[in-house]
Amino acid sequence: MKRACFKCRGRLEPITYGGVEVNRCDHCAGIWFDSLEADLLKNIQGSESLDIGDPETGQQYDQTPGNLSCPRCNHRLIRMVDIDEHSIWYEKCPRCQGVWLDAGEFKKFKANFQPKSLGQFARKILGHKARDSG
Ligand SMILES: [Zn+2]
Numbered sequence: 001m002k003r004a005c006f007k008c009r010g011r012l013e014p015i016t017y018g019g020v021e022v023n024r025c026d027h028c029a030g031i032w033f034d035s036l037e038a039d040l041l042k043n044i045q046g047s048e049s050l051d052i053g054d055p056e057t058g059q060q061y062d063q064t065p066g067n068l069s070c071p072r073c074n075h076r077l078i079r080m081v082d083i084d085e086h087s088i089w090y091e092k093c094p095r096c097q098g099v100w101l102d103a104g105e106f107k108k109f110k111a112n113f114q115p116k117s118l119g120q121f122a123r124k125i126l127g128h129k130a131r132d133s134g
């Protein structure tokens with residue numbers, strides 16, 4: 001995929017991690033994941049090292065207004081929000097299911113899917129029960 005970044009017109013460079021190829025912008029460091037690649041990579045240990053960008057730069061580009069088109073199929077991207085431990089706004093292509101994450105967002109995306117510790121979970125449940133009966 002030899003495409004310009006749709007956010008900053010930098011160049012999207014192919015990078016492979018754990019056998020999965022993604023495309024990272026050489027300027028704003030946003031990352032394009034083809035369908036399911038973000039899901040695959042979030043389960044691979046150390047994959048957050050792909051996300052080398054400065055989160056502040058990412059935030060700046062996160063607010064890019066206007067209609068963005070998919071670097072792979074040119075379909076119009078839609079804005080998605082993932083609210084968990086970290087809330088992330090990202091772009092997704094409804095046609096090819098590709099996902100764009102700005103610099104710093106893949107780390108947060110990955111953190112959202114880390115298994116919560118069982119102890120924490122149990123305390124939460126017990127805490128609620130105690131309040132209900134008290
Ligand atoms: Zn860029």
Ligand SMILES: [Zn+2]
Pocket residue numbers: 070071072073074075093094095096097098
């Ligand atoms: Zn697409």
